[in-house]
Amino acid sequence: MKHSEHQDPFEKARRETGHSEIDDQNDPVTMVLRHKDVRKCAHAWSTFSSEDKPGRIVVPSEVGIRTDRQIPFEVDPPNHGDYRSLVEPWFKRPLESDYQDKLKAQISQLVDDVSQLDSIEAVNAFSLRLQSRALTLLFNVPYEESEIFVSWGTHVFRSEDDPLDSGKAQALYHYIDDKIAEAEKAPGKDLISMLLSAEFQGRKLTKDEIKGVIILTFAGGRDTVINMVTNTLAYLADNPKALTRLREEPEIHNKAIEELIRYFSPLTHMGRVAKKDTEVCGKPIAEDSRISLCWASANRDEKVFENPNEVVLDRKINPHVSFGFGQHNCLGATHARQIMHILLRVLVEKVEKIEHINQKDHVEHWGEFDRKVGYHSIELKFHPR
Amino acid sequence: MAKITFITSDNESVTLEGQSGSVMELAVSNGVKGIDGDCGGVCSCATCHVHVAENDVAKAGEASEIEADMLELEDNVTEASRLCCQMEISDALDGITLTVAR
Numbered sequence: 001m002k003h004s005e006h007q008d009p010f011e012k013a014r015r016e017t018g019h020s021e022i023d024d025q026n027d028p029v030t031m032v033l034r035h036k037d038v039r040k041c042a043h044a045w046s047t048f049s050s051e052d053k054p055g056r057i058v059v060p061s062e063v064g065i066r067t068d069r070q071i072p073f074e075v076d077p078p079n080h081g082d083y084r085s086l087v088e089p090w091f092k093r094p095l096e097s098d099y100q101d102k103l104k105a106q107i108s109q110l111v112d113d114v115s116q117l118d119s120i121e122a123v124n125a126f127s128l129r130l131q132s133r134a135l136t137l138l139f140n141v142p143y144e145e146s147e148i149f150v151s152w153g154t155h156v157f158r159s160e161d162d163p164l165d166s167g168k169a170q171a172l173y174h175y176i177d178d179k180i181a182e183a184e185k186a187p188g189k190d191l192i193s194m195l196l197s198a199e200f201q202g203r204k205l206t207k208d209e210i211k212g213v214i215i216l217t218f219a220g221g222r223d224t225v226i227n228m229v230t231n232t233l234a235y236l237a238d239n240p241k242a243l244t245r246l247r248e249e250p251e252i253h254n255k256a257i258e259e260l261i262r263y264f265s266p267l268t269h270m271g272r273v274a275k276k277d278t279e280v281c282g283k284p285i286a287e288d289s290r291i292s293l294c295w296a297s298a299n300r301d302e303k304v305f306e307n308p309n310e311v312v313l314d315r316k317i318n319p320h321v322s323f324g325f326g327q328h329n330c331l332g333a334t335h336a337r338q339i340m341h342i343l344l345r346v347l348v349e350k351v352e353k354i355e356h357i358n359q360k361d362h363v364e365h366w367g368e369f370d371r372k373v374g375y376h377s378i379e380l381k382f383h384p385r
Numbered sequence: 386m387a388k389i390t391f392i393t394s395d396n397e398s399v400t401l402e403g404q405s406g407s408v409m410e411l412a413v414s415n416g417v418k419g420i421d422g423d424c425g426g427v428c429s430c431a432t433c434h435v436h437v438a439e440n441d442v443a444k445a446g447e448a449s450e451i452e453a454d455m456l457e458l459e460d461n462v463t464e465a466s467r468l469c470c471q472m473e474i475s476d477a478l479d480g481i482t483l484t485v486a487r
Binding site: 036039040043254256257258270304316317318319320321323325326329333334337 | 423424425426427428429430449451452454455458471
């Protein structure tokens, strides 16, 4: 097995039953594994709701570590749509050329810097920095703030060794409270200032609502983007011909990016809470119990994808669900896609090859499944062109 | 080459000429409102949903199974629905009218 491969642990269960039960802090979850069922359940928001106790739709549940509702993530229609249309234009800013120029400058600098070094541990020295710096563009705050974001490590409110570390969450919340207070005193052109002046259903947003949007922005794009970037580097190190091909065929970059996003599925799954007795795949689901929509399994469904376990860089039709599906699809997807576009462009321009030295896989454990989602660490050497 | 007319949700009509690529790409590069093409044309986001005018359905052709499965869960879907990233520009599409679904 190549070191950059991510095997599909769900294949047997997906084929045989289409679901699997896991425990999560005594609040069990039925994982939904088939592409068709995942999309149907994501679409059926009134049966499978995102609006419950804050943190309950996340697996592992964050009920014990936060009380703030993430917005629009943990809200159902119709309020969801009003929140979403309020923030949507802001999260489309990565389509603007000025934003892309700044992102390109950041990523070029980072690639230049690491190319000077003998080797790097890429999760911390590359992906974490890239994500933290790009986040200053998404928030529209000074570049220097990225040093604080870097210091928080790869998950903003989960420790490496303890997924439910409430102390770490508190540090983030205090930071956000301080930033909201600052923006109230001296409004700027950042996301918090925009939210402070915004109108929602004929009123101003409350501070808790603003906090909910900001926490989501920090949490949703953190380990996901970091894993996506690291996994892409590992793939290119393992497949030097792919880097050459991407250099020679820039027209396939879009397809390649969607394919890498499908293959790596940076977020394994996301939960929902049943609002009535129902069933999925013949399995009864009781009111107030949880299911999860397993994006990672759906993305390897052999009924939808030919050669699902291969990276086909120019895969033409690719209905992956890595950014979710339905009204709750990923708010940060435009930012994430832009990071990937610019990363590939900079790598083919500046890097001849990436050399793999060693790695420690990050494997998640979900009941019967062990899923590699990325790396705890990976040592790489960039050879500049 | 094909001339393609888009009608947006505010009833604006715009006719564009395309040489190659997909109808979605033509719409996005000309800023047609309601066609976002978030996924760049791989049939994964459904942000390029259009309704083909009744008389043009034959010209537009049928949706593939994967496209149809995607459309099945879209709001505002009709029998004339297509994801226009899956429509390649060719002479066959000349004169077609598409109403943007959102």
